[in-house]
Every structure is written in structure tokens, then in C-alpha cells.
Amino acid sequence: MIPVRGYDGHKVGVLGLGRSGLATARALRAGGAVPVCWDDSPDARQKAEAEGFETADLNRDASWEGMVALIASPGIPHLYPAPHPIIDRALRLGVAVDNDIGLFFRSFATDDWAELDSVPRVIAVTGSNGKSTTTALIHHCLKAAGIPSQMAGNIGRGVLDLDKPGDGEVVVLELSSYQTELARALAPDIAIFLNLSPDHLDRHGGMGGYFAAKARLFTQGGPERSIIGVDQPEGRFLANQMREVAGNGDPVIRISNTQQIKDGWTVFARKGFIAEWRRGRQVASIDMRAMVTLPGAHNHQNACAAYAALRAVGMGPRQIEEGFASYPGLAHRSQLVAERGGVRFVNDSKATNADAAEKALLAFDRVRWIAGGKPKEGGIAALRPHFGRVAKAYLIGEAAEEFAATLGGTPHEICHDMATAVARAAADAEPGDVVLLAPACASFDQYRSFEVRGDHFVELVHALG
Incomplete structure (x- = not known):
């Protein structure tokens, strides 16, 4: 642990109690500060309380008395598209707002x-x-x-x-x-x-x-x-x-x-x-x-x-x-999962936007492309110059219909879910092909994170036998 210096004896708010938020509260306490924690999730607050941290609703003025700083988790907006109400309150009260990186x-x-x-x-x-x-x-x-x-x-x-x-x-x-x-x-x-x-x-x-x-x-x-x-x-x-x-x-x-x-x-x-x-x-x-x-x-x-x-x-x-x-490679980033009969299976679930998917497509000559999920603005229109690398696309999630329209004459199939897409791509693949998961989408329509999506792909590939 890196004990936080400069707040010994002072009250410091901690907004957001996920991985970084709880680590921040611990480091503040180790440095002598008095962390006061809040998260909209009752489960997250309960976890903090189990470690002996004080929790207080920072939406209420009384909780701010004596507070010298507010440490916000990175996912919480502080300016655009609009400040989180608690951060806005800190700004109005003149309480310094920081994050764990600054600490x-x-x-x-x-x-x-x-x-x-x-x-x-x-x-x-x-x-x-x-x-x-x-x-x-x-x-x-x-x-x-x-x-x-x-x-x-x-x-x-x-x-x-x-x-x-x-x-x-x-x-x-x-x-x-x-x-x-x-x-x-x-x-x-x-x-x-x-x-x-x-x-x-x-x-x-x-x-x-x-x-x-x-x-x-x-x-x-x-x-x-x-x-x-x-x-x-x-x-x-x-x-x-x-x-x-x-x-x-x-x-x-x-x-x-x-x-x-x-x-x-x-x-x-x-x-x-x-x-x-x-x-x-x-x-x-x-x-x-x-x-x-x-x-x-x-x-x-x-x-x-x-x-x-x-x-x-x-x-x-x-x-x-x-x-x-x-270097063994990093899970979900151009991760070589398996090679069967001259066909490579590559997990790039972290390719959550078109730019990242473009880089994944350009890494291989002939691709069986598994794409789709919760679409982002612009879809895959920017990838049209690279559709010639796609032997066939296997489309999943909310973006499937939109991506199919963009692909036009490029061979594609709407599979809806990962299991169907992996099975169909594996059945169609020929030696020299790469079955590539590069979704160009967020995962949240079907998975709670891109890691869970990638893990499912890996599990399905290994189950092919």
C-alpha cells in the first residue's frame, strides 16, 4: 500500500467504492486521514463498512462539515456531460476534487x-x-x-x-x-x-x-x-x-x-x-x-x-x-487462443470501437470475423476499406442488423449470440483462416464486461474439441 500523505487528521470524502475507491480509502486511513465514504450501491457501502470505514450520504450538506477534499473514482463525471451531483456540490463548496492518481x-x-x-x-x-x-x-x-x-x-x-x-x-x-x-x-x-x-x-x-x-x-x-x-x-x-x-x-x-x-x-x-x-x-x-x-x-x-x-x-x-x-500476450488483446487444423482463433474482445477493430483486422489476411454487441456511434462504416480481408462476418448482439446493412455484399450471417457465431465460424473456416473476435462494440448488451465476453469466446473455442 502507498499511504496517502498530506491529509493527516483531516476528513476526506471518497466517492465510489469499487476497486480503486476502496484502495483509496485504505491508503488515506494508512496515512492518517479520516475517510468518509459514499457509493450509490448499498452493497458497496456495506463492504466498506465491514472494513470499518465511515459511510455518509454526501448528497446531504451535513456530511461536508470539515471536509478538505473529495476523491472521486475515475468513472464518475466531474464536468461533461454534466458533473455528478456530489462533485458539483464539492465544486460549489470549494472542496478540492482529486482522484487516486493524484494522490x-x-x-x-x-x-x-x-x-x-x-x-x-x-x-x-x-x-x-x-x-x-x-x-x-x-x-x-x-x-x-x-x-x-x-x-x-x-x-x-x-x-x-x-x-x-x-x-x-x-x-x-x-x-x-x-x-x-x-x-x-x-x-x-x-x-x-x-x-x-x-x-x-x-x-x-x-x-x-x-x-x-x-x-x-x-x-x-x-x-x-x-x-x-x-x-x-x-x-x-x-x-x-x-x-x-x-x-x-x-x-x-x-x-x-x-x-x-x-x-x-x-x-x-x-x-x-x-x-x-x-x-x-x-x-x-x-x-x-x-x-x-x-x-x-x-x-x-x-x-x-x-x-x-x-x-x-x-x-x-x-x-x-x-x-x-x-511475452505471453495479454488476454483479450490479440490473444492467440488456439490453432486447429491450420485455423487460428484470436480473442480481441478489447476491440470495443471501430478503430481498435481495424487494427485487429489489419493484422491478418483472411478473417472469419465475429463482431457486434452494443453499438457505438458510427458503427463499422469506417472499416469498409478492409472488408476485403473478411471471408465472412458472424454478427452478434444489438448491432447485428446495423452491421449487416453496412457489410452489404461482404459475406455475413446474423448469429445473435457468441455460441452460434463460434460454432458457425469454426465450421466454415479453412486452413490459413483466422477466426477473430474483434467486436467493434461495447459488451453491455450481453456481457457485463469485455473480459467476460472474451472469456466466453475462449471457453467456446476450447470446447470445440
């Missing part, structure tokens, strides 16, 4: 670090797609090289639930826009921006607000090293902002999977290889073509970002290559 960064470093040979460092990863894979890949490579590491944030543990870091340890955080937007303190040693595609726009008031939320990790966080994907205008702008005034590019490592960049410190993917260039010359390259757990250009971008971060903490190219080769 983590203000509490991570401690006085006893002066006794360490090498102080702990934080790598923070943000972007629209690929955050989880990049975070997990960095963490895996560090562990494989014998470097102590912990992983948290939007993946794994809550940030305040981490163990106290030791000498030379590296903490790797996946941070969503929800987390970076509200945090009052951001101080990563190394920050990564992967890419930007439309998502959560109602929460951020449009693309400008969405980009601004992610950019705070850099512009407010002031990392020693910024690793920035420059295949989009937003990334190029951010990289320019983080360069030193004199034009020295060393604080920024630019990454790309669409272009060769050979000035400054760069890492780019081309024709299945990752190349590192510094000061106008190539210093290393890695052959990614045989790495089955990192397929496709989108995973090569993730690998570029991970490679740059690992180089920034002092790992050598060959160490990194060995880590990539032993």
Missing part, C-alpha cells in the same frame, strides 16, 4: 529514498488504443531482465494498492483519460502517448477536451522523457511542445509505425522490423515477424513504445528482444 503521485516518493542506490521510477502510458498491451509488455520485459517492477492503474491493481517500491524498482501505469483529466498531481519519470481516436467524447466535451485530458500527463507532469507516437497531428503537436526550446530532441523519443524518422532519437516499425535511430544513425533493430503474440502494425506500434521506454530506463536492445520473444 499516488503526491505520496509515491518518501524521505527514505535518500538511502537507496537507485530511486524508483514511474512509466505512465496513455493513448486511445494499445495502452494495456504496451503497459503489460514493458512490465514483462522488466521482470524478464531481473528488474523489479509493479504494474497498476487501468490494468492490474489500483495505484494506491501497490507495494512500497524498492531500490531500482520501476512502476508501470496504464492511465486513461478519465484518470489523467482530474488528477491534481502528475509526475511520471517517463510518459508515453500512443495515439488518439474518437472515444469517450461525451465525457470530455469533444476531441479537443479528450486530447487535452491525455496531454496533461506531459504538459503538467513534466516527464524527464516523453515517448510520443507521431503518426497523427495531435502526437506531432505534443512532441513539438515537449521539445526543449533550443530544439534538442533528447527529451522526446518519437515513435511511428507508418514512417521512417531518422533525426533525433526515434523508434519506428517498418516491414516487420523495429529500428532505433539516434543522431542520424541506426543503433539497433528487432525482427518482429515471428513474434506471434504481437501481431500486426498496431502491436508493432505498442512494441516501439515499449522498446523506447525500456531503452530510457537503461535496458539493452538484446535484453528487450528477449523480453519481446517471451
Whole structure:
């Protein structure tokens, strides 16, 4: 646990008592604060009370007496499309609003670090797609090289639930826009921006607000090293902002999977290889073509970002290559589930929007595509240029009819549910095909999360016999 500093003896509200909320309450109490907790769910309140936490209805004025801060869980809106009533009350009362990420960064470093040979460092990863894979890949490579590491944030543990870091340890955080937007303190040693595609726009008031939320990790966080994907205008702008005034590019490592960049410190993917260039010359390259757990250009971008971060903490190219080769893959992200009779079954249930599904489709040449669920704005219209890769689509959930209309003459079948889709795709598949779950939809019409959806796909594949 990371005890929260700065609130000793003070009353602090905790809004939302899920995984991060309860971890926040524990860390506040460990640091001497007096947490007062609230969640709309009676079950969540009961769980907090069982751990000895005080609960109080923060919708009532009396609960706010003496409160100095309100810590909100990331899923609770604080500005757009409208502030949660309790957060709005805090804003009206002048009570500081923060989240667990802000508490983590203000509490991570401690006085006893002066006794360490090498102080702990934080790598923070943000972007629209690929955050989880990049975070997990960095963490895996560090562990494989014998470097102590912990992983948290939007993946794994809550940030305040981490163990106290030791000498030379590296903490790797996946941070969503929800987390970076509200945090009052951001101080990563190394920050990564992967890419930007439309998502959560109602929460951020449009693309400008969405980009601004992610950019705070850099512009407010002031990392020693910024690793920035420059295949989009937003990334190029951010990289320019983080360069030193004199034009020295060393604080920024630019990454790309669409272009060769050979000035400054760069890492780019081309024709299945990752190349590192510094000061106008190539210093290393890695052959990614045989790495089955990192397929496709989108995973090569993730690998570029991970490679740059690992180089920034002092790992050598060959160490990194060995880590990539032993990476087992991350569940629900281009996860190779099985191979039967020359047919591969791949679980990319995390592909919850069209942009992520596009990256999954581009990773394979001939796809039996399982898609659908609770549709998002725009559907799959943007994927029309890639329908030629689809041998046949098997459509499930609320989006099935809409997706069928968009697919037009591309072979497709409305299957309604996952079991039917897997059975039909497996029966139709030929050697060389990939049966790919890349829904381009949220899961909430049929599953409580994309993880449960992916687990069901894996279960059905293994049951094929």
C-alpha cells in the first residue's frame, strides 16, 4: 500500500467504492486521514463498512462539515456531460476534487529514498488504443531482465494498492483519460502517448477536451522523457511542445509505425522490423515477424513504445528482444487462443470501437470475423476499406442488423449470440483462416464486461474439441 500523505487528521470524502475507491480509502486511513465514504450501491457501502470505514450520504450538506477534499473514482463525471451531483456540490463548496492518481503521485516518493542506490521510477502510458498491451509488455520485459517492477492503474491493481517500491524498482501505469483529466498531481519519470481516436467524447466535451485530458500527463507532469507516437497531428503537436526550446530532441523519443524518422532519437516499425535511430544513425533493430503474440502494425506500434521506454530506463536492445520473444500476450488483446487444423482463433474482445477493430483486422489476411454487441456511434462504416480481408462476418448482439446493412455484399450471417457465431465460424473456416473476435462494440448488451465476453469466446473455442 502507498499511504496517502498530506491529509493527516483531516476528513476526506471518497466517492465510489469499487476497486480503486476502496484502495483509496485504505491508503488515506494508512496515512492518517479520516475517510468518509459514499457509493450509490448499498452493497458497496456495506463492504466498506465491514472494513470499518465511515459511510455518509454526501448528497446531504451535513456530511461536508470539515471536509478538505473529495476523491472521486475515475468513472464518475466531474464536468461533461454534466458533473455528478456530489462533485458539483464539492465544486460549489470549494472542496478540492482529486482522484487516486493524484494522490499516488503526491505520496509515491518518501524521505527514505535518500538511502537507496537507485530511486524508483514511474512509466505512465496513455493513448486511445494499445495502452494495456504496451503497459503489460514493458512490465514483462522488466521482470524478464531481473528488474523489479509493479504494474497498476487501468490494468492490474489500483495505484494506491501497490507495494512500497524498492531500490531500482520501476512502476508501470496504464492511465486513461478519465484518470489523467482530474488528477491534481502528475509526475511520471517517463510518459508515453500512443495515439488518439474518437472515444469517450461525451465525457470530455469533444476531441479537443479528450486530447487535452491525455496531454496533461506531459504538459503538467513534466516527464524527464516523453515517448510520443507521431503518426497523427495531435502526437506531432505534443512532441513539438515537449521539445526543449533550443530544439534538442533528447527529451522526446518519437515513435511511428507508418514512417521512417531518422533525426533525433526515434523508434519506428517498418516491414516487420523495429529500428532505433539516434543522431542520424541506426543503433539497433528487432525482427518482429515471428513474434506471434504481437501481431500486426498496431502491436508493432505498442512494441516501439515499449522498446523506447525500456531503452530510457537503461535496458539493452538484446535484453528487450528477449523480453519481446517471451511475452505471453495479454488476454483479450490479440490473444492467440488456439490453432486447429491450420485455423487460428484470436480473442480481441478489447476491440470495443471501430478503430481498435481495424487494427485487429489489419493484422491478418483472411478473417472469419465475429463482431457486434452494443453499438457505438458510427458503427463499422469506417472499416469498409478492409472488408476485403473478411471471408465472412458472424454478427452478434444489438448491432447485428446495423452491421449487416453496412457489410452489404461482404459475406455475413446474423448469429445473435457468441455460441452460434463460434460454432458457425469454426465450421466454415479453412486452413490459413483466422477466426477473430474483434467486436467493434461495447459488451453491455450481453456481457457485463469485455473480459467476460472474451472469456466466453475462449471457453467456446476450447470446447470445440
